[in-house]
Amino acid sequence: MLKKIIIKGAKILTMTAYNEAGIINGDILIEGQYIKEVGKVSYQVDDVEIINGNNCLALPGLINCHTHAAMTLLRGYADDMELMTWLEEKIWPREAKLGADHVYWGSMLAILEMIKSGTTTFTDMYFFMDNVAKAVEEGGIRAVLARGMIGFNDQDNLTLNESKSFISNWHGEGKGRIKCMLGPHAPYTCPPDYLVKVMDLAQELKVGIHIHLAETKQEFDDIRKQYGKTPVKHVYDLGLLNHPVLAAHCVHLTEEDIAILQECSVGVAHNPTSNMKLASGMAPIPQLLEAGIKVGIGTDGTASNNNLNMFEELHLASLLHKVSWGDPTVLPAYQVLQMGTIFGAQTVGLIDEIGTIEVGKKADIILIDLNKPHLYPSHDIVANLVYSAQGSDVKTSIIDGQIVMKDREVLTIDEEKVIYEAQRYAQKIME
Ligand SMILES: [Zn+2]
Structure with a gap:
């Protein structure tokens, strides 16, 4: 019964x-x-x-539309830095030391924090994803998971194949609480021929694509220089946006980009704290909402936030756009709450199941x-x-x-044990 x-x-x-x-x-x-x-x-x-x-x-329950859960182990490790320096000098070298167990305990810590602050679904892009899925299954939370893929480092398609088996193993598991996507990291880390392979696989597996898009001015300028178009137009021309796409950030957009996101029903994950902390810029969220684009809210990883508290994220989203537009009427409270719930569910493709x-x-x-x-x-x-x-x-x-x-x-997690192990594994990567 x-x-x-x-x-x-x-x-x-x-x-x-x-x-x-x-x-x-x-x-x-x-x-x-x-x-x-x-x-x-x-x-x-x-x-x-x-x-x-x-x-x-x-x-x-609140829906965190973009994060990297296991980055809790790097919370407070490197702050107040420029994005590429931060990634190249601090985050990526430490991440290279992460093993499957680190990711398990880091994800468990994240899930504990999320449950205790009202999040019931999160959308993740990381690696050792089997262990993220295991943590999700045990923790009782709902999640949309993607194996992050750096195309430049994947000459033999090992990561692509790993994504494929991850999806076959976990999509629909945890009584349907776990859904999977493909996670090409960004247009500047995944060259066009790689993105084409990702699209083929998305088609074959019938899953969506989670990607960082138009996050920084540097990305915008570099992609323009390399391909003669904006990041959004670049992935649009490749056909990527013909798939269900969850695009994180979308800070640097032209009018044409906004029209493309609207035409292709792209879901946008807005990460106000991360964008502020890394000084990435201000995503034109009121304009996106005005255009009827699906926009949800995410925390991004805790190395650039530094918490997973969606209430704080809702609060800051509202304030950021009021001050940046010089207009206290933009993003009123109810609309922000919609972004945290019903719009978030639309953004991550779960509106038939959750969000209301x-x-x-x-x-x-x-x-x-x-x-x-x-x-x-x-x-x-x-x-x-x-x-x-x-x-x-x-x-x-x-x-x-x-x-x-x-x-x-x-009730699903041994809180004391998770905190103890997360601290222990965080210390290990600093050795
Ligand atoms: Zn991210």
Whole structure:
């Protein structure tokens, strides 16, 4: 028999209405992996687990559209540097020392942090992906995983083949919580002939492509110099955007690029903190949203953030675009929350499963404890969520119908052990 859970007497922000009117008072019935009823729920007390929703707000779990989870091991290791120097002198040499176990414990630490701050789905690009998938399976979170591929280093197609077997082994695993994509790192690390191979494989395996695109001014200038076109036009002309594409960053865009992203229904992962910290620039997010482009929010890896707290990311996204456009009306609170939930689900290709609290969707739900000084008074719950809430206000988290955190205790992960091992493995790569 399927397990039943009822969240009783919560305020529910469904994210299905196009305004703040989507808040209702009531219950949520979860059966197995799915949301069965929302509103007034009748039940027999003996066959359900009841979660008290008093003074709590239920909302869809947050979706982190772009990160590199295991980079938690490099958190705080190299900061305040220019992107290419940072990558070439600091990050890549340390990453070269990472083994499968490092990636497992680094990912576990990331998953622990994400669950404790309200993320229920993350989109990852890294290596030793079998171990990331294993951590996802054990941690109970949902994820869209891609083996990062550097085309220049893959003359014998070893990484491409590894991606292929990773996808055959893991796509749809964890009762469907794990989805896979192909992850060519970026146009400046993957030459055109390599991207063509990636496209062929995407076609064969029927999966999407996750790529860094138009992140820095240097990339924009280099690609223009090399190919005579912008990074977006370059991958468009290659045919890459005919596939379902999740493009991280999209900071440096022309009007024509925006039209291309719109025409090809590209999902854009906006990473405000990473773009600010690495001084990559300001992605034209209000323009992209205006053009109807799917935009979700990501944290990027913790080496350039330095945390995986999506509440902080939502807050900063809103503020960054207000100040950069000189207009406090851009990216209002509800729209930013949409980017963290329903738009994020569209961006990563999971809108049929998650992103809203609706009958028939998978039960990925977080409960915010509203009984916090910084969440009073409640003139506007959505404004409080975006401008005042903290990741630590998440009290309970349900993913795929499973309670993964209850009253701040993560039930799927041995927290003490993960922190101990992550610290140990982080030290090893510094030796
Ligand atoms: Zn990235």
